[in-house]
Amino acid sequence: MALIKSISGIRGTIGGSAGEGLSPIDIVKFTAAYAQWLKETNSSLKHKVVVGRDARISGEMVQKLVVGTLMGYGVNVIDAGLATTPTVEVAVTMENADGGIILTASHNPKQWNALKLLNSKGEFLSDADGKRILTIAETDAYSFVNVDDLGKVVGEASYNQKHIDMVLSLKSVDVKAVKDAKLKVVVDAVNSVGGVVIPDLLEQMGVEVVKLYCEPNGLFPHNPEPLPEHLVDIANLVVQEKAHLGIVVDPDVDRLAFVCEDGSMFGEEYTLVAVADYLLSQSKGNVVSNLSSSRALKDIAIKHGVEYYASAVGEVNVVAKMKEVGAVIGGEGNGGVIYPEIHYGRDALVGVAIFLTHLAHSKKTCLEMRNSYPNYFISKNKIELTPAINVDQVLEKVKAKYADNQINDIDGVRIDIENKWVHLRKSNTEPIIRIYSEAPTSAEAEAFAGQIIADIRSICNL
Structure with a gap:
């Protein structure tokens, strides 16, 4: 069993003794620590938190514990149900909430789950805030409310569509061009929430969708990290279906990879490269990725006459550098695209919509586009x-x-x-x-x- 406590949240395997895995006791403990931190940092009489989860098997159990604990702390909960990580992030700001908790262990296997913690901007916590929550959890400094002050829960399952609407309304997304391109796409969403959201997005862009592992039951058919060795099935199906490309997302839909029409990998590192190339062709601005990401993004920045900046590894560090230098696009080489025009978080929906716009405008095949970029x-x-x-x-x-x-x-x-x-x-x-x-x-x-x-x-x- 494993329990990993970090500034960005709490991650662990389900089962085992308290403190050794992500047990119900640990879930309640760290949720209460987060609620206590909210009270310390925000003087609101009644706090509001958005909670959403991916489709992994333990999600419903974890969600009920988290929601109940927040209620016990007097926090009102917007329950977004099955929702992607970026969807919860945008829901926090749309609801004017004080924070958010995303229940997902991202690309980790099915036995894992996690509490990812957000601030009122829908962004991951700062180093100082994360450490404060860990300190509260260590000292058991909790104070629950009496019965008259319990929080209330509102179910709100519409945020996946609201998120799609936000993406399709972006100036950089050309829905008509994508529809006119008459694209056929295979989607592998590893039987999680992306199996609902990504096909919905594509169909609203006029794309023909072939679904592979899109049943949101949490039964991952392969290792959920979107690496080439795990994507044999979609590579074969893209060729078999004579599709234009394949789209792969991880369980919480913040990482994005593409498969070319011949079954070859576009490469996670090149997701951000292609998206940045299109955006910089439309408007100039600085770009950011972390130190472990491909230098191909720097080459694209040079091509467009803009500045490239590197950040420390980690989404929170990329976001901080993007804000510092006023970047128009940034992200990480793991297929994470951060487009501040919509929000400061890795967002596969944004990546898909802009990539398909780029592909439609270029009149190239997916493989031709990949071959147009520097090879590293x-x-x-x-x-x-x-x-x-x-x-x-x-x-x-x-x-x-x-x-x-x-x-x-x-x-x-x-x-x-x-x-x-x-x-x-x-x-x-x-x-x-x-x-x-x-x-x-x-x-x-x-x-x-x-x-x-x-x-x-x-x-x-x-």
């Missing part, structure tokens, strides 16, 4: 160290060795050498250094990672 390959590795080794000192020594090159140390150490880079980040829970490297070929990326691993082994006398 990312290698992901890690090295395990002993607990006695000071990981920070190791990173400092690596940084010193490559000091003559471009270095970014806002989040671990990233080293750029000509047309390749490597990013080293330490784990917060284990003596591990994660090593991501990118180069024009897979062989070069692997070789660069191997070089860094050899350096670390030498430094540590391993």
